Amino acid sequence: MTVGTHKRTGLIWLWLAVVVFFIDLGTKTFVVSHFQLGESVNVLPVFNFTYARNYGAAFSMFADAGGWQRWFFGVIAVSVSGLLIYWLKKQPAQQYWSNIAYALILGGALGNLYDRIIHGYVIDFLHVYWDTSHFPIFNLADTWICIGAAMLILEAIMESKNDKESSNDS
Helix, strand or coil: CCCCCCCCEHHHHHHHHHHHHHHHHHHHHHHHHHCCCCCEEEEECCEEEEEEEECCCHHHCCCCCCCHHHHHHHHHHHHHHHHHHHHHHHCECCCHHHHHHHHHHHHHHHHHHHHHHHHCCEEEEEEEEECCEECCCECHHHHHHHHHHHHHHHHHHHHHHHHHHHHHHC
């Protein structure tokens, strides 16, 4: 390594995790300050803003489990966040797709972790439905996590396809 050069890692993408975290925090703060618990405002024929408290995991799984889940999912969020930061550190900065995915998941995980620590529950407000079928109410942090996970799955599929094509060319 020559003087003045350094290896840039995926940690430079932490700014995106911070932005995602604060967007999530801002939307939740808005909902809490402008809505009553359970209040719902129709936005589109299939979409409402509905203020809900989620004491469980994603999409309210284990919400009625008796309280242990708050700490359990908190530990999982801290562990996953640590792992994502480690992976960002190991990644070259130019691995844009996976670094963005890790940052989205990290920002979302920290957004929901913040809620669990401060409130004891996660603030949800995005309510999608069709006729009488309702998807569990969720928030932007959940959305960022799902987008990041989908990006990683898509990347793995594309890499597998490229590896298969490369081995066929040999």
